[in-house]
Amino acid sequence: xxxxxxxxxxxxxxxSRSFMGSLSARPxxxxxxxxxxxxxxxxxEPPRLRLLAMAVKRSPKRLKYSAPRFTKEEGLVxxxxxxxxxxxxxxxxxxxxLNQGAVGVIPTDTLYAIVCHLKxxxxxxxxxxxxxxxxxxxxxxxxxxxxxxxTYTTGFPRGDGRGHANIFRAVKHCLPGPYTFILTASKELxxxxxxxxxxxxxxxxxxxxGIRMPDDAICKAILxxxxxxxxxxxxxxxxxxxxxxxxxxxADTYGPEGLDFVVDGGVRVADPSTIVDLTGSSPKIIRQxxxxxxxxxVVEDDxxx
Numbered sequence: 001x002x003x004x005x006x007x008x009x010x011x012x013x014x015x016s017r018s019f020m021g022s023l024s025a026r027p028x029x030x031x032x033x034x035x036x037x038x039x040x041x042x043x044x045e046p047p048r049l050r051l052l053a054m055a056v057k058r059s060p061k062r063l064k065y066s067a068p069r070f071t072k073e074e075g076l077v078x079x080x081x082x083x084x085x086x087x088x089x090x091x092x093x094x095x096x097x098l099n100q101g102a103v104g105v106i107p108t109d110t111l112y113a114i115v116c117h118l119k120x121x122x123x124x125x126x127x128x129x130x131x132x133x134x135x136x137x138x139x140x141x142x143x144x145x146x147x148x149x150x151t152y153t154t155g156f157p158r159g160d161g162r163g164h165a166n167i168f169r170a171v172k173h174c175l176p177g178p179y180t181f182i183l184t185a186s187k188e189l190x191x192x193x194x195x196x197x198x199x200x201x202x203x204x205x206x207x208x209x210g211i212r213m214p215d216d217a218i219c220k221a222i223l224x225x226x227x228x229x230x231x232x233x234x235x236x237x238x239x240x241x242x243x244x245x246x247x248x249x250x251a252d253t254y255g256p257e258g259l260d261f262v263v264d265g266g267v268r269v270a271d272p273s274t275i276v277d278l279t280g281s282s283p284k285i286i287r288q289x290x291x292x293x294x295x296x297x298v299v300e301d302d303x304x305x
Contacts (some may be wrong), residue, residue, distance in 0.1 A: 085217025107265035175213035
């Protein structure tokens with residue numbers, strides 16, 4: 001049975017070891033919660049009473065916005081997984097939590113992402129509340145396959161024989177990969193997702209959505225066992241507005257805000273996905289990131305001539 005680490009709570013339902021038993025055996029410090037490889041990130045031992053209070057205190061954001069079926073109140077589950085995906089069996093507790101309406105953090109092939117089940121309306125509300133997402137901010141979906149993309153969007157342009165390129169054929173060579181493609185949302189996508197558009201009004205009114213198929217072993221293992229895609233937003237520091245690449249720091253920052261779990265796949269590089277808008281006449285790069293610019297993509301300057 002997977003031994004999920006617990007940040008501020010009782011993991012008896014997931015781990016065969018009693019968390020309270022470990023408390024009686026040794027002091028409650030970060031060294032008890034994270035692996036020795038994380039010791040450079042641990043801070044001085046905080047007061048024991050404050051940490052015990054965190055274990056039982058119900059986050060207001062979790063309490064108010066939790067899904068009816070989601071009743072986990074013990075604290076933040078912290079699970080370490082090998083980036084190669086060799087121990088993907090550990091991820092089953094996380095998949096169960098997501099199916100119950102949990103909101104958590106998983107790695108992708110670019111950054112860490114806060115995710116929840118696409119069909120859990122209350123989980124989407126909690127995700128937006130935890131991340132403090134404003135109506136102008138976009139939400140993306142992490143898809144398992146091209147079939148998901150065809151279900152929740154109108155699909156990739158396939159050409160019409162009148163000068164419009166078959167983008168679908170080109171995109172097949174990019175995915176899975178470090179790209180976010182903006183497509184027109186279909187009616188299957190929950191309204192909670194499409195109401196969040198880009199800051200430009202002409203995009204927001206067209207109900208577009210960003211789709212991703214990350215090339216990451218941990219992320220793919222989770223998606224393969226889900227019955228629907230995941231709603232996703234990259235993790236940024238709420239104060240510095242910078243990418244957060246260390247899962248320990250993410251747990252420290254968003255755990256008290258109502259986050260339910262963190263999957264630690266190692267420290268990442270602050271290199272986001274390349275965003276390509278496919279809703280116009282040409283595939284336009286909105287943000288250049290990890291994914292390289294390909295010959296069929298254009299940038300704003302190229303369009304302006």
